[in-house]
Amino acid sequence: MARRLSTVAAAYQIAFAKVEKQTLSVLLNNVERRIPAAYVWDHKRHSTSPKTAPSLAPLIRWDPTQVTVNWSTGDQSEISAEWLAKHFAIPEKQSQRFPGSNGKIHWGSDYFSKIPTFDFQTLLKNDQHLLDLFDQLESHGILLVSGAKAESGQLRLLDARFGWLRYTINHAGYSNLMNVKTVENPTTLANTGRRLHLHVDFPFVTYTTSFRCLHCIQQVPRPRAGAGWYCDGFAVADHLRKEDPRAFDILSSYPIEFADSAQREHVQFSTKSWHPMLKLDEDKKQVEGVYISNHAQSSRYLARLKPSLFEWYAAYYQYTRLLHDPRFVIEVKLEPGQILVFENTRVLHGRPEFEARKGEVRHLESICFDRDAVYAKKRALLAKKAA
Numbered sequence: 563m564a565r566r567l568s569t570v571a572a573a574y575q576i577a578f579a580k581v582e583k584q585t586l587s588v589l590l591n592n593v594e595r596r597i598p599a600a601y602v603w604d605h606k607r608h609s610t611s612p613k614t615a616p617s618l619a620p621l622i623r624w625d626p627t628q629v630t631v632n633w634s635t636g637d638q639s640e641i642s643a644e645w646l647a648k649h650f651a652i653p654e655k656q657s658q659r660f661p662g663s664n665g666k667i668h669w670g671s672d673y674f675s676k677i678p679t680f681d682f683q684t685l686l687k688n689d690q691h692l693l694d695l696f697d698q699l700e701s702h703g704i705l706l707v708s709g710a711k712a713e714s715g716q717l718r719l720l721d722a723r724f725g726w727l728r729y730t731i732n733h734a735g736y737s738n739l740m741n742v743k744t745v746e747n748p749t750t751l752a753n754t755g756r757r758l759h760l761h762v763d764f765p766f767v768t769y770t771t772s773f774r775c776l777h778c779i780q781q782v783p784r785p786r787a788g789a790g791w792y793c794d795g796f797a798v799a800d801h802l803r804k805e806d807p808r809a810f811d812i813l814s815s816y817p818i819e820f821a822d823s824a825q826r827e828h829v830q831f832s833t834k835s836w837h838p839m840l841k842l843d844e845d846k847k848q849v850e851g852v853y854i855s856n857h858a859q860s861s862r863y864l865a866r867l868k869p870s871l872f873e874w875y876a877a878y879y880q881y882t883r884l885l886h887d888p889r890f891v892i893e894v895k896l897e898p899g900q901i902l903v904f905e906n907t908r909v910l911h912g913r914p915e916f917e918a919r920k921g922e923v924r925h926l927e928s929i930c931f932d933r934d935a936v937y938a939k940k941r942a943l944l945a946k947k948a949a
């Protein structure tokens with residue numbers, strides 16, 4: 563660690579420093595940084611009071627590695643070149659705030675045979691295996707885990723490894739472990755064998771869950787029956803942007819409404835949320851989230867959009883047609899004991915229709931977890947590794 567700090571210090575040099583009008587000016591690597599006294603006081607953590615900062619005395623000491631300033635309270639602050647570099651010289655865009663979040667690799671249907679498989683038991687005890695999984699999730703948004711027992715509750719073992727699980731709502735109730743199971747009297751579409759168009763889950767809440775795990779406990783034995791479709795929504799959005807920039811513009815500019823509700827004895831809710839179908843990052847360059855769900859989209863709000871309904875629907879169908887294009891969709895049939903992990907607002911999921919025959923059961927268990935949990939865990943593991 564000490565060696566790394568000295569590398570940073572050598573890379574950044576202070577050539578001049580002065581205090582004037584309660585502003586500290588520092589020439590760092592030939593770029594002048596003008597820093598208000600309040601910022602220095604606040605960030606050097608002399609005080610937790612947000613009300614005021616004392617005055618900076620004009621007398622300071624500096625050398626190429628450090629500036630020492632004096633405060634009217636008698637305190638001193640030492641400001642190193644590396645601290646200045648960390649706070650001022652390194653541009654920080656949204657995509658750079660999170661460890662390993664700027665290397666998205668788009669994929670199409672040929673990625674099916676390349677999806678990497680991680681080992682469930684190794685994930686429970688080996689930090690590097692877990693870090694590799696987080697990297698794969700960040701770059702491609704999809705991966706497989708094998709070696710879990712084909713029994714209920716296995717996903718809960720990942721709770722502490724993935725940070726913390728997310729509670730979600732569905733028509734069966736509030737839980738951090740959900741079941742997708744073909745049953746005789748289903749209350750949700752998920753528990754039938756009907757076709758599901760490619761969609762994301764939980765678009766009807768403001769903070770949509772980031773990642774999902776599907777653990778296969780029981781599977782329909784017939785070929786293809788019970789398989790799922792998966793598609794890289796970012797890759798398709800990129801394709802749309804090149805093919806029809808106007809359609810891309812419409813889908814990324816106007817929020818639409820999503821809603822869901824239940825009124826049962828054990829679960830009552832009425833959710834509403836608004837997202838553009840293609841949500842862009844703060845630089846308005848990259849798509850950072852896809853919000854699409856034909857069973858949760860509310861048509862009421864659409865009529866208030868600025869572009870005409872004709873234009874909006876033309877753009878919408880162009881995107882959904884591309885999503886279902888064989889060039890972009892992969893079909894994965896999970897075997898008992900396998901887990902599919904994917905980024906919910908990037909990798910859209912659905913399934914072809916299958917006949918739910920008597921005596922045959924398709925049973926998946928599912929957990930959700932958020933980006934914050936993954937990054938929190940990842941930062942901690944990286945710090946442990948570097949120590």
Ligand SMILES: [Fe+2]
Binds near residue numbers: 761762763911
């Ligand atoms: Fe779903």
